[in-house]
Amino acid sequence: MSFSILGTGSALPSRVVTNEDLSLLVDTSDEWIKTRTGITERRVCTEESITELAVQAAQKALEDSGCSADELDLIICATMSADYTTPSMACVLQMQLGASCPAFDINAACTGFLYALDVAAGYFARTADQKILVVAAEAMSRLVDWQDRGTCVLFGDGAGAAVLGKGNDLLAIQTGAKGNISSLYAENGWGNSPFHKQAEGDVASGCSSYLHMDGQEVFRFAVTSMVQTVEQVLDEAGLAKEDIAWLIPHQANIRILDSAISRLKLPKEKCLTNIAVRGNTSAACVAILLDEASRGGKLKKNDLLALTAFGGGLTTGACILRWSR
Ligand SMILES: CC(C)(COP(=O)(O)OP(=O)(O)OC[C@H]1O[C@@H](n2cnc3c(N)ncnc32)[C@H](O)[C@@H]1OP(=O)(O)O)[C@@H](O)C(=O)NCCC(=O)NCCS
Incomplete structure (x- = not known):
């Protein structure tokens, strides 16, 4: 169940x-x-x-x-x-x-x-x-x-x-994390604590709270993890790549998607994307793309969907879902 x-x-x-x-x-x-x-x-x-x-x-x-x-x-x-x-x-x-x-x-x-x-x-x-x-x-x-x-x-x-x-309808799901601060982080400040002491060289102090990113490192991680996690959930569900009707991936960079799709040997048309007009909305990407695909009439009853995402943490996740609506 x-x-x-x-x-x-x-x-x-x-x-x-x-x-x-x-x-x-x-x-x-x-x-x-x-x-x-x-x-x-x-x-x-x-x-x-x-x-x-x-x-x-x-x-x-x-x-x-x-x-x-x-x-x-x-x-x-x-x-x-x-x-x-x-x-x-x-x-x-x-x-x-x-x-x-x-x-x-x-x-x-x-x-x-x-x-x-x-x-x-x-x-x-x-x-x-x-x-x-x-x-x-x-x-x-x-x-x-x-x-x-x-x-x-x-x-x-x-x-x-x-x-x-x-x-x-959830046929397989996997989540993972590879603890890492340097590739992608946004830190919280210490408020006005009169007791906080800023240590020299401490990553978690003195920086701005904005998002910091090592783009190329995240890029490499993203491609590898997308390929691995999709293959893992397919294995877990006992399915082949050809069984996937639609890949619904995190929208971080079209070049990440192109590279992962080619390594997965999936036809490009099976990969849904809205990055051109939405950019990267972080956790919301896959949820928005799923809704747009559903409302746009793309998803047919019993289609098998592969959802996959990666992000700060560094975290990864993928699942296989049957669309039974
Ligand atoms: C960020 C990213 C688009 C950068 O693309 P890239 O091809 O790796 O570019 P580089 O970082 O090598 O930078 C190349 C040059 O473009 C410049 N550049 C960076 N951003 C730029 C911009 N918006 N406009 C113009 N030039 C820019 C850089 O300063 C660099 O200039 P230099 O060669 O003079 O030093 C890409 O690395 C990426 O998408 N990474 C993954 C990010 C991601 O997925 N984040 C979310 C995770 S959930």
């Missing part, structure tokens, strides 16, 4: 930020961003809060599933950029949706949606839970340094959600 996806939803900020817009902020160009990343534009929060987008995505997923908020047994949010450190985004969502179930956030960076699905599968196996809402929502515009051309061109904001019901 695992789960089935009963409904999906997503929500984006209204402001489109183009590559041209960014070339007015930092020394970059539309040509560089497009050829090196595949991104043309992304959505960025202006007046919307990320909680508002999470609520909208959740409401759409509930509507799509035909479930009401009071039927929910659990809410899990995957985020590293919530409006509050406490309460969790999931608790704010619970209040705003009018649900009354337990609610908590998880942080697995860009792999958050996959981790949340894995946690949900555990709840379905261990408890009498019937309906779980999983939301992945990120305001990456809060974390990036808008003066750093190496990172600010890559990310966008958005939210995706899925309502899960007890079922048998």
